[in-house]
Amino acid sequence: METQRLTLEMAATFLREGQLVSFGTETVYGLGANALDPVAVAKIFDAKQRPTFDPLIVHLADAADADQYAVEIPSNAQELMEAFWPGPLTLVVPKKSVIPDLVTSGLPRVALRVPNHSQARELIRRAGVPLAAPSANPFGGISPTTAQHVLDGLGGVIDGVVDFGPCRVGVESTVVGFDDSGVPIVLRPGGVAVEDLESVVGTVRTMQSMPHDDNLPQLAPGMLSRHYAPNKPLTIVEDVSEFREEARIGAISLSPLPDAEGFAVVEVLSDSGDLVEAAASFFSALRRLEASKLCDRIICAAFPDHGLGKALNDRLRRAATPLVDS
Numbered sequence: 001m002e003t004q005r006l007t008l009e010m011a012a013t014f015l016r017e018g019q020l021v022s023f024g025t026e027t028v029y030g031l032g033a034n035a036l037d038p039v040a041v042a043k044i045f046d047a048k049q050r051p052t053f054d055p056l057i058v059h060l061a062d063a064a065d066a067d068q069y070a071v072e073i074p075s076n077a078q079e080l081m082e083a084f085w086p087g088p089l090t091l092v093v094p095k096k097s098v099i100p101d102l103v104t105s106g107l108p109r110v111a112l113r114v115p116n117h118s119q120a121r122e123l124i125r126r127a128g129v130p131l132a133a134p135s136a137n138p139f140g141g142i143s144p145t146t147a148q149h150v151l152d153g154l155g156g157v158i159d160g161v162v163d164f165g166p167c168r169v170g171v172e173s174t175v176v177g178f179d180d181s182g183v184p185i186v187l188r189p190g191g192v193a194v195e196d197l198e199s200v201v202g203t204v205r206t207m208q209s210m211p212h213d214d215n216l217p218q219l220a221p222g223m224l225s226r227h228y229a230p231n232k233p234l235t236i237v238e239d240v241s242e243f244r245e246e247a248r249i250g251a252i253s254l255s256p257l258p259d260a261e262g263f264a265v266v267e268v269l270s271d272s273g274d275l276v277e278a279a280a281s282f283f284s285a286l287r288r289l290e291a292s293k294l295c296d297r298i299i300c301a302a303f304p305d306h307g308l309g310k311a312l313n314d315r316l317r318r319a320a321t322p323l324v325d326s
């Protein structure tokens with residue numbers, strides 16, 4: 001199969017016809033299919049080699065459409081929608097039966113998101129159906145933030161890609177579920193900072209704060225074994241500078257390093273050490289080090305654990321975790 005570069009109009013037609021099309025959002029490129037068509041959705045799992053126990057996010061053009069796909073939306077979810085949609089926030093809410101079970105891996109809840117990207121929303125609108133879309137990378141790989149990244153990983157496997165330029169946010173959406181009392185639980189840190197959620201709904205729970213006997217896999221299937229694995233070992237270190245004299249090391253640094261010359265290659269994420277800028281460049285930097293002939297190991301220090309630093313630390317830990325399953 002040849003993967004075509006599509007215009008927005010062609011992409012909408014492809015999607016309406018049940019084909020797989022990758023499209024840009026503000027977070028990362030998604031691999032879209034008609035969320036209401038189980039056959040189209042099945043192609044997503046096949047193309048990504050993704051296990052079917054890992055459910056998909058359904059993307060909507062407008063917040064007003066949520067009622068068509070969800071029931072009994074908790075009041076906290078309603079408030080978060082009003083505050084952050086369109087935006088990098090995914091809400092896991094009870095689903096209506098029009099959403100196929102394959103989309104939610106058989107769970108009674110569906111993950112919904114309205115991207116803050118006018119072309120992505122226009123594409124959904126023109127397709128005329130909500131789009132199920134995971135990140136457009138082979139399962140376990142690094143999420144794509146450009147159309148070329150998508151083609152590098154899934155070229156020849158998917159029907160088309162529509163190039164919306166580089167992604168502005170650069171890390172995936174924050175995924176929020178709700179416990180039985182409607183209290184928000186951050187299932188995945190992402191593009192909306194936890195502090196910003198808290199400013200709207202008060203304290204939120206995190207996965208770390210969940211007692212072990214809670215049914216975590218039910219709430220967050222696929223989240224526990226997930227990884228963003230580069231093809232070279234990645235180590236989280238206390239202080240990058242201590243590794244300066246070691247051979248063939250690639251370093252990722254939040255801000256410029258005073259002693260960069262010692263390294264084979266350094267990727268600086270932000271000239272001013274800004275976490276928002278760093279999030280936007282993190283996955284591209286990881287890909288360049290993965291492709292670099294100058295290094296066989298990657299090191300990075302943990303990011304400050306606030307704002308988008310939480311999402312970056314989450315991705316970093318997953319990238320540094322050795323592959324345990326498919």
Ligand code: TXA
Nearest residue numbers: 027029030055056109110111134135172173219221222
């Ligand atoms: O920014 C993003 O979220 C991107 C863009 C394309 O929107 N999408 C994305 O999708 O990152 P994906 O499939 O790579 O990650 C979605 C996460 C998965 O870890 C999945 O387990 C969780 O959301 N998820 C989806 N549906 C769920 C559900 N019904 N219950 C709990 N978690 C769910």
Ligand code: MG
Nearest residue numbers: 134135136143
């Ligand atoms: Mg993904």
